Amino acid sequence: MGRKLLLEKAHVEGIRGYDVYRREGGYRSVEKALKTMTPDQVTEEVKKSGLRGRGGAGFPTGMKWSFLAKPEGVPRYLVCNADESEPGTFKDRYLMEFLPHLLIEGLIVSSYALGSKSTYIYIRGEYAWIPDILEQAIEEARANNFLGKNILGTGFDCEIYVHRGAGAYICGEETALIESLEGKRGNPRIKPPFPAVKGVWDCPTVVNNVETLAAVVPIINEGGEAYSKIGVGKSTGTKLLSACGNINKPGVYEIDMTISVEEFIFSDEYCGGIPNGKRLKACIPGGSSVPILPANLLLKTAKGETRMMNYESLADGGFPKGSMMGSGGFIVLDEDQCVVRNTLTLARFYRHESCGQCSPCREGTGWMEKILKNIEYGKGKSSDIDLLWDIQRKIEGNTICPLGDAAAWPVAAAIRHFRDEFEWHVKNPVESQHRNFGLAHYADPLEVVPA
Amino acid sequence: MADEKKLFKVTIDNITIEVEPGTSILQAARRIGGDVAPPAMCYYTKLKGSGGKCRTCLVEVAAGSTADPRPMPKLVASCRTNVMDGMVVKNITSEKVIDARNGVVEMLLINHPLDCPICDQAGECHLQDLSYEHGKEGTRYEFERRTFKKHDLGPYIQLHMTRCILCYRCVFTADQLTEKRVHGVLDRGDHSEIATYIEKSLENDFIGNIIDVCPVGALTDKTFRFKNRVWFLKPVDAHRNCNHPKCNGKATLWYRGDEVFRVTARKDQWGEVEDWICNECRFEKKKTSDWEIEGPTKVNRHSVISQGHYVGTVRPQEVVYDVMGGRAPKLLMDIHNVSEVNRPEIDLSKLERPAHSTDFSPHEER
Numbered sequence: 059m060g061r062k063l064l065l066e067k068a069h070v071e072g073i074r075g076y077d078v079y080r081r082e083g084g085y086r087s088v089e090k091a092l093k094t095m096t097p098d099q100v101t102e103e104v105k106k107s108g109l110r111g112r113g114g115a116g117f118p119t120g121m122k123w124s125f126l127a128k129p130e131g132v133p134r135y136l137v138c139n140a141d142e143s144e145p146g147t148f149k150d151r152y153l154m155e156f157l158p159h160l161l162i163e164g165l166i167v168s169s170y171a172l173g174s175k176s177t178y179i180y181i182r183g184e185y186a187w188i189p190d191i192l193e194q195a196i197e198e199a200r201a202n203n204f205l206g207k208n209i210l211g212t213g214f215d216c217e218i219y220v221h222r223g224a225g226a227y228i229c230g231e232e233t234a235l236i237e238s239l240e241g242k243r244g245n246p247r248i249k250p251p252f253p254a255v256k257g258v259w260d261c262p263t264v265v266n267n268v269e270t271l272a273a274v275v276p277i278i279n280e281g282g283e284a285y286s287k288i289g290v291g292k293s294t295g296t297k298l299l300s301a302c303g304n305i306n307k308p309g310v311y312e313i314d315m316t317i318s319v320e321e322f323i324f325s326d327e328y329c330g331g332i333p334n335g336k337r338l339k340a341c342i343p344g345g346s347s348v349p350i351l352p353a354n355l356l357l358k359t360a361k362g363e364t365r366m367m368n369y370e371s372l373a374d375g376g377f378p379k380g381s382m383m384g385s386g387g388f389i390v391l392d393e394d395q396c397v398v399r400n401t402l403t404l405a406r407f408y409r410h411e412s413c414g415q416c417s418p419c420r421e422g423t424g425w426m427e428k429i430l431k432n433i434e435y436g437k438g439k440s441s442d443i444d445l446l447w448d449i450q451r452k453i454e455g456n457t458i459c460p461l462g463d464a465a466a467w468p469v470a471a472a473i474r475h476f477r478d479e480f481e482w483h484v485k486n487p488v489e490s491q492h493r494n495f496g497l498a499h500y501a502d503p504l505e506v507v508p509a
Numbered sequence: 510m511a512d513e514k515k516l517f518k519v520t521i522d523n524i525t526i527e528v529e530p531g532t533s534i535l536q537a538a539r540r541i542g543g544d545v546a547p548p549a550m551c552y553y554t555k556l557k558g559s560g561g562k563c564r565t566c567l568v569e570v571a572a573g574s575t576a577d578p579r580p581m582p583k584l585v586a587s588c589r590t591n592v593m594d595g596m597v598v599k600n601i602t603s604e605k606v607i608d609a610r611n612g613v614v615e616m617l618l619i620n621h622p623l624d625c626p627i628c629d630q631a632g633e634c635h636l637q638d639l640s641y642e643h644g645k646e647g648t649r650y651e652f653e654r655r656t657f658k659k660h661d662l663g664p665y666i667q668l669h670m671t672r673c674i675l676c677y678r679c680v681f682t683a684d685q686l687t688e689k690r691v692h693g694v695l696d697r698g699d700h701s702e703i704a705t706y707i708e709k710s711l712e713n714d715f716i717g718n719i720i721d722v723c724p725v726g727a728l729t730d731k732t733f734r735f736k737n738r739v740w741f742l743k744p745v746d747a748h749r750n751c752n753h754p755k756c757n758g759k760a761t762l763w764y765r766g767d768e769v770f771r772v773t774a775r776k777d778q779w780g781e782v783e784d785w786i787c788n789e790c791r792f793e794k795k796k797t798s799d800w801e802i803e804g805p806t807k808v809n810r811h812s813v814i815s816q817g818h819y820v821g822t823v824r825p826q827e828v829v830y831d832v833m834g835g836r837a838p839k840l841l842m843d844i845h846n847v848s849e850v851n852r853p854e855i856d857l858s859k860l861e862r863p864a865h866s867t868d869f870s871p872h873e874e875r
C-alpha cells in the first residue's frame with residue numbers, strides 16, 4: 059500500500075473542523091515555515107521536492123515560484139485554481155470537501171513563500187456548496203491567528219478570499235481565471251506578459267492548482283528531499299486521481315506513482331476492475347483533454363514495457379503512442395462503449411466551452427462536433443474522417459490558449475487509434491445505430507517496436 | 510551617444526530591415542510592405558489591447574534572435590509578438606504559414622453568410638479581400654450556417670451579427686473612445702455575439718467610429734444603408750470646423766454625382782482610421798456646403814475591387830471604369846444589376862437567416 063500524504067486523515071471523524079484537524083497535526087507546517095524559515099527557504103524546499111503542478115500541465119512548482127517578479131512596492135498575489143471543470147476530474151472537490159483546512163494550511167505557507175497578503179481561491183460556480191465549507195475553515199483559521207494580521211506573532215499578514223466563478227471551463231485557464239477574478243469576461247490573455255510578471259491587476263501573480271498547494275503541507279512538514287524520494291524519477295510525491303467510467307469502485311485515490319496502470323484499474327485497492335465481466339477497451343488517463351489510448355497501448359508502452367501511473371510513463375511514446383497524466387481524471391471505457399460517441403461528447407463540450415476569441419477554436423470546435431454527430435448518427439461519409447483530421451490539425455497550435463489544443467487532441471487520438479471504428483460507422487450506417495463496434499482488436503497484444 | 514537607440518535587425522521573407530525595439534513583427538512587415546505584410550483582421554494600431562484573436566497574421570519565427578537563434582515551436586501572431594535583434598521571420602515563404610492561414614480563412618468563412626451582394630461593406634470588406642487572397646475555392650462546410658437574433662443598436666448603427674468575425678475592435682473602440690461602453694460580447698464560443706445586454710442604443714458622440722473599425726459588414730451606417738455600392742462612390746477628402754473638442758473634422762466624403770452619400774474617417778493604406786471623427790460629422794453633415802473640400806482621396810488600398818480579381822464575370826459598365834480611375838472592378842456586378850437590391854421596399858435585414866439570391870430576385874414577390 060502506497061503512502062498517503064494528502065488523504066491520510068480524510069476520514070477522521072470531524073476532520074473538517076479546526077479542532078480535530080489541529081489535534082491530528084494540522085497547521086504544523088505554518089508554524090514551521092513562518093517561525094523557522096525565510097520565504098526563500100520555503101520556495102527552496104518546494105524546488106527540492108520536485109513537486110509538479112497538479113492542474114494539468116505538470117510544470118515544476120518551485121521553478122514557477124522562483125519566476126515570480128518581485129518589484130519593490132508592488133503587491134504580489136497567489137491564486138488557487140479551484141475551477142476544476144475538466145470532464146473526468148473531481149479530485150480537488152474531494153480535497154476541499156473533506157479536508158478544507160489542508161488547503162487553507164497550504165495556502166498560508168505558500169502565501170508566505172510568495173509574499174501574497176491577499177490570496178484568492180477561484181472556485182467553479184457549480185461547486186455551489188463548497189465556498190461555505192472553505193469560508194468556515196478560513197474563519198476558524200483566523201480565529202486561531204493562522205490568518206489575518208500578524209500571524210502567530212511573526213509579523214506576516216494574510217487574508218484568503220473565496221471567489222466563485224460563474225460556470226465556465228475556460229476560467230480554469232490561468233489568464234482567463236485572472237480576467238474573471240478582476241470582474242471581466244473570462245477570455246484568456248495573450249502571453250507574454252506571463253502572470254508571474256503581470257497577473258491579477260497587472261501585479262505579479264502565481265496561479266496554482268488546489269492539489270499542488272495542498273501538497274506544500276507535507277513538503278514543509280517532511281522536507282523537500284524526503285518528499286522527492288517518494289515516487290520515481292521526475293514524478294515525485296503522491297498524486298490524486300479521480301477514477302470514473304466502467305470500473306467497480308469509482309472515486310478519488312491517492313497513489314505514489316510507483317504502481318502500474320494495470321494495477322490501478324484491476325486491483326481491489328483502487329478501481330477494483332471492470333464490472334459485469336466486461337473487458338477493457340480504452341482509457342483516457344488524465345482528464346478529457348489528453349489522448350485516449352486503446353487497451354493494448356494503455357497497459358504496455360510501444361516498447362513493450364509495463365505502463366506505470368506516472369508523468370513519464372503515461373507520456374511514453376509521445377502523442378502517437380502515449381498520453382498524459384494531465385489533471386488526473388482517469389476515465390475507463392469497457393468493450394460496450396463507442397469511441398465515436400465518446401469523441402462526440404468531448405467535442406460538444408469543447409465547442410460549448412471555447413471562449414470564442416480565436417477563429418480556429420471558435421469555428422473549428424463547432425465544425426468538428428457537427429461532423430462527429432453525422433458519423434455517430436449514421437450520416438457520415440468516408441471523407442469526413444480525413445476532414446476531421448484536417449480540422450483538428452488546423453486548430454492545434456494555432457490558438458491563444460491550450461483549449462484549442464485540448465479540443466484537437468481527443469479527436470486526433472480517437473482517429474489515430476480507432477480509425478476502423480469510425481470507418482465502421484460510416485460503412486454501416488444502419489447497424490451502427492443499434493450495435494456498438496465492440497472491443498475489436500483493441501486489446502490484442504501489439505508488436506513491440508524496439509526503441 | 511548614450512541616448513542613441515539601438516535598432517533591431519529583423520529579416521522577414523528574406524528582406525532585412527532595422528526597426529525600433531518594441532516594434533511588432535506585423536508593424537515591421539508593414540514597413541517592408543507588399544505581400545510581406547501579413548493580413549490582420551483583428552489588430553488595429555490605434556486600439557490598445559487589440560490583436561491576437563483572428564489568427565490570420567500568424568507567421569513562423571525561424572530564429573528567435575541573434576542571442577537565442579532557436580526557432581519558435583509554434584506559429585506566432587505577428588501583431589502581438591515583438592521583434593528581437595536578429596530575428597528571422599517567414600511569412601509567405603513558409604508553407605506552414607500558408608497552410609495555417611488557409612485554415613484560418615476557411616474557419617472565418619464557414620459561418621459567414623456570404624451575402625456580399627447585399628452587404629454595404631462589399632468592396633471595402635477585409636474578409637472579402639482576405640478570402641480572395643488567401644482562401645481556397647469552394648467550402649468543405651456542409652452545415653447550416655449560424656444565424657443570430659437581430660439586435661437594435663439605435664438610430665445610426667446597424668448590427669448584422671451573422672457577419673461578425675468577433676475581432677473585438679468595436680469593443681476596444683467603445684472602451685477607449687467613449688466614457689461608457691454599452692455593448693460587448695455576450696456568451697461564448699461559436700454562440701458568442703456582439704450585443705447590448707438589454708436592448709440599448711449606442712449613442713455616445715464618438716460611437717460612429719465602430720463602423721469604420723469593423724473589418725466586415727457587421728456594423729454599418731444606417732444613414733447610408735443600401736443607398737449605394739461603395740465602388741459607385743467617389744471618395745473626396747474634406748474637413749470642417751467641428752465644435753467637438755476631440756474631433757478635428759477631417760473626413761472622407763463619398764460622392765455620387767453632387768450628392769454626399771456617406772461620411773467616414775480617413776483611412777491609411779492598411780485600412781486603419783487616421784483620426785477618429787464625431788457622430789455629427791459622420792451622420793449629420795451630408796451637404797457639400799458643410800465641408801471644405803481638399804481633393805480626391807488617394808485610394809491605395811489593396812481591395813478586391815482595385816485588384817480586379819473577378820475575371821471572367823460580366824464586364825462592368827463604363828461609369829464604374831470612370832469612377833475607379835480606369836480600373837476594372839468586376840465584383841458581382843451582374844448580380845447587383847439584376848437584383849435591384851437598392852429597392853428600399855425589400856428590407857433584407859428583416860430576414861431571419863442569411864440572404865439568398867432568391868430573396869432579392871425581382872421575379873419573386875415576397
Ligand SMILES: Cc1cc2nc3c(=O)[nH]c(=O)nc-3n(C[C@H](O)[C@H](O)[C@H](O)COP(=O)(O)O)c2cc1C
Nearest residue numbers: 111112113139141142143230231232266267270460
Ligand atoms: C482550458 C483550460 C482549463 C483549465 N482548467 C484548470 C482547472 O480547472 N484547474 C486547474 O488547476 N488548472 C486548470 N488549467 C491549468 C491552468 O491554466 C494552470 O496551468 C494551472 O492552474 C497551474 O497550476 P499548477 O501549476 O499547480 O498545475 C486549465 C488550463 C486550460 C487551458
Ligand code: SF4
Nearest residue numbers: 413415416419457459
Ligand atoms: S483557444 Fe479557444 S478558448 Fe482559448 S482563447 Fe482561443 S477561442 Fe478562447
Ligand code: SF4
Nearest residue numbers: 673674676677679723
Ligand atoms: S461587429 Fe465588427 S468590429 Fe465588432 S467584433 Fe464584430 S467584426 Fe469586429
Ligand code: FES
Nearest residue numbers: 561563564566588
Ligand atoms: S491580426 Fe494578429 S491575430 Fe488578428
